[in-house]
Amino acid sequence: MNSFGRIFRVSIFGESHGPEIGVVLDGVQPGIELSEQDFEADIARRRSGARGTTPRHEADIPHIVSGVFNGRTTGAPLTVIFKNDDTHSSDYSQFMDVPRPGHADLTGMIKFAEYNDPRGGGHFSGRLTLPVVAAGVVAKKILAETVSGETDGQVMFVDEARLIEVGGEKDCEKWPALLETVMSEGDSVGGVVECRVDGLPAGLGEPFFDSVESLISHAVFAIPGVRGIEFGDGFAASRMKGSEHNDPFDVVDGEAVVPSRNGAGGVNGGISNGNPIVFRVAFKPTSSIRKAQRTWDFGKREMTELVVPGRHDACFALRTPVIVEAVAAIVLADLIDIA
Amino acid sequence: MNSFGRIFRVSIFGESHGPEIGVVLDGVQPGIELSEQDFEADIARRRSGARGTTPRHEADIPHIVSGVFNGRTTGAPLTVIFKNDDTHSSDYSQFMDVPRPGHADLTGMIKFAEYNDPRGGGHFSGRLTLPVVAAGVVAKKILAETVSGETDGQVMFVDEARLIEVGGEKDCEKWPALLETVMSEGDSVGGVVECRVDGLPAGLGEPFFDSVESLISHAVFAIPGVRGIEFGDGFAASRMKGSEHNDPFDVVDGEAVVPSRNGAGGVNGGISNGNPIVFRVAFKPTSSIRKAQRTWDFGKREMTELVVPGRHDACFALRTPVIVEAVAAIVLADLIDIA
């Protein structure tokens, strides 16, 4: 299923090299100010261009084709589309026969047989994260409107996703050199993104199947290339003692009782506790590399060596903080609608 | 929402100290052999009793009250209930005023106000993992039936969840001593469970929102006390190069093309690739400890020190492998129904 959410519901569609990609957002409350300019900042954060990202240039211009009238959401399904311009489909025809290691070429063939669209990864492409980012922009507006009543696009509380590790290196000053080396080798690296959501009310989420962590992790693993997620102390919690990991309570302003240390990442029993929601996401290294890799040629029915041609990110994780933030916002906008 | 799944749908209900807890399973195919004895092995795996687990003893006897006729599933909703016997509600009355650090006492109060059932954690209790385990037993039978056509309860391919770390220690021979120390300190430790699912067909799952990882992580974070999940190389993938993490393909028996190294944990592009599905889950240390912890007394409106009385696991992670396995089976039984 390519939809997600109960009240605020996101459905994405499109392929890397089809005419357009887009997203339909159902359950958007009426009256939220929204223009095509509102998408620019987040789209720019996702766009390639920096060292370590692919030189493919898409205009990435959002077109709102439904759900907005006179500059405000109407309450009807809101659709945003993006035209695909800069496609070189001929680059990819060979992957119908020779699946790229680390990609979905093989599983796409297994699931959809010869009907799978192989051009640029088809529907599996990371390009589909563009409509996800667009959904995130609207989700952040829903959150802003619901929490603070502000509709002018000022969104403060889901804007704190950032890369904290590249190729295992935490010191961001060393990343440029590390990326240069990797690129010169025709190789790639991964990274870790931390997302922190502040300013949300306590009480979101539900015990068990709709826990805040369940829903966020569900949405995060929809992003291509994610290998892990952890909340608060995360995997380190498994190595701590209860007396270390437990959060003794503090009282803020003589009023709000909150866990002091936030080792739980803002969630207890599936429900937000008033602390910031904090989680980290591990991204794998880019699968497309210039180094030769062993694979199977279905046409010739023999093992072969593949060098993936074309334009690729040496570290696509550089482009993912805004995507992680978007899916967090999508989940939380839905939860705040239900609460 | 306390339900999960599209075709095979699991709904749990009950509270730790209510009369009974249970699970309703919708979408179970007819004709699967099922008796109350079939639940015994997995219930025993979850039961407390070993060093490091609580001495609370429940009979944990499953009662099938709908959906089975003449020893086989009928296709109608299948309900399994468990009576609660061994409850000491008086132990818990104080937590309505004094929330326990690390527990859902506070978030339960925030979400459900004074109406939250505080007895033994109410609906938030780890006791609710018992019906989840029961659901897992049925899910494994659905998988066995669908994959191999066997209905006699012989289930091979989701039975490989095990604890690989306790309190940060990987060597299981050192765990008993470690647990003794922790217990003597009135403290607790966490652990890491690895789950491996073998024998499933390739092609399960979907790109984006219903990826295998999305659905498994959704279900895993429904288990109380989970702090993180990772697939295949997991967080380590973010520190590897593409040439290290990518899986070159192998050909097995001149037929099946499979990734050789399984760094992806059995999933590419959200879809199972024929390799075993492998993931690890980090559990926090038990929140209830005998050491004093700082908290707020809502009755007296002052900070206080709490020593949690009663019977608790020093390491509840010891009891979780069968629960992790159950939620994996629940997810996969639903996916195999859709495929």
Next chain:
Amino acid sequence: MNSFGRIFRVSIFGESHGPEIGVVLDGVQPGIELSEQDFEADIARRRSGARGTTPRHEADIPHIVSGVFNGRTTGAPLTVIFKNDDTHSSDYSQFMDVPRPGHADLTGMIKFAEYNDPRGGGHFSGRLTLPVVAAGVVAKKILAETVSGETDGQVMFVDEARLIEVGGEKDCEKWPALLETVMSEGDSVGGVVECRVDGLPAGLGEPFFDSVESLISHAVFAIPGVRGIEFGDGFAASRMKGSEHNDPFDVVDGEAVVPSRNGAGGVNGGISNGNPIVFRVAFKPTSSIRKAQRTWDFGKREMTELVVPGRHDACFALRTPVIVEAVAAIVLADLIDIA
């Protein structure tokens, strides 16, 4: 799927001759007063006993086994069960071979093969409308609480379902004689129930797939034996002119603008308009009759004549107003939660 609803979600389970039947209600707001006595009035309305109804007597005693603490809902899943006592399973064994005309014996066999529980209709039994009525009681409390803030069980606005036709006869004074005749013939009759829901806010429902009529009709056709549903002028609207059927607007108290004539049954464009919601439901005659009917004997592989033994309603429609009311309340409680 045996569940219904997005936020207020109803799941029913059980078979006519199994140990118990019941319902799990998810998404019930905390703090609503609820006791087992609250179910009595509606259960009595559904109970058999009047002329024209079966003499089968069940105690029909509701047991709340989860979701209520200290007399109020907790916000956790609320489960109500009913024990089955008065079962004569031997009556039904023959229908595994000889399907009864008008019943689900044949379709049950087709769908669930020999695993279908044939005892008393199994899961298809009209007895499953008992947990539906229980769900309706809670739904009406949710509506009362949400609309008026009253939690004492005083529910006014979904309590207006009544039989308006029996066997084609609108004059209720003639029903007793009509029923006597039908019973003396060993035959049965149907009826029409009208449901009217007053006091709800305008603005519930959504255009297209979640229109008020879509959701109510969905739930109404879940009641066994329904053959049709119509809103407002209903089928007669198709024979009216626009100038007759359209509702000119009135202004009530110089404030509320409402359609004057309610030919639309309280809904325009899928959304409640402030008028009472009015719909009629057609019930077929009871399928079990003492007259001989032609059917197929799967055992002997030959056509045969069947006289259905046992205890039956000559007009089960007599018992349905409270069930129609219950499903309307279930739908509206969900819609009011979303609004």
Next chain:
Amino acid sequence: MNSFGRIFRVSIFGESHGPEIGVVLDGVQPGIELSEQDFEADIARRRSGARGTTPRHEADIPHIVSGVFNGRTTGAPLTVIFKNDDTHSSDYSQFMDVPRPGHADLTGMIKFAEYNDPRGGGHFSGRLTLPVVAAGVVAKKILAETVSGETDGQVMFVDEARLIEVGGEKDCEKWPALLETVMSEGDSVGGVVECRVDGLPAGLGEPFFDSVESLISHAVFAIPGVRGIEFGDGFAASRMKGSEHNDPFDVVDGEAVVPSRNGAGGVNGGISNGNPIVFRVAFKPTSSIRKAQRTWDFGKREMTELVVPGRHDACFALRTPVIVEAVAAIVLADLIDIA
């Protein structure tokens, strides 16, 4: 929610006078032949032009923008859009102040406040039935493919919806004169559509909430202007005796046991029984008429008389058989995917 379906899932979007309208179809199996030409026949059936229908002319050209590659479905979300060309928005601006009787102007305002798009009914417009028809075309292909394995677009079994009554008149030869009279009066009439689905397997649907009738009625009431639906004998069943309405069984070809008379409309206990599925849908008369109607002027805050200007169908029911057929196909394609 503007989506419908569990596996084959339909989401519509757009407004009457926005740039485009469309539909996203999730869960379409790969390999089905599909071209833009395949939509032509059904779109033509819906198009206005005959006497009694509006002279508004839209090109109604479908554009497949995702989910099809090399002339076959890929398994990814399939999106079809239609550009809106022939819009006269100025016609409608007044209805923001003066709601038209019988329309959703008032309920749209109540639900979405001043943010509702009033141009041509906005998202409530009957124009949104165009993407529904497009979804129906794909649904019929899924049914054809699944039932018969044919992928060439030859669809036999959901193509039997037709108008059986116009303005209460069953004799279709009298319809032209009836429509002329109505048009000359500036008035409108309704009609009844009968839909018959043949060739489907027995066993589709489920007891209770996912009965075939529940799902079909849910989808049918999503069509604007529906006032009632009935299956088989329908409302007449409530006036029949059990011995008249019950279907004695016949044996066809010494094999298939089927109800002989089809009074149940092809469904028993919620499950298809092998007979054709037969239902009738009552449509109201067109709401927009040239006769003056009483309404409220929100601008001037006074009662007023409204004459609805513009181009309208005197009997929009003339255009609905293909829409009824489409929603039936949508429901059945989903059910056949689940079976």
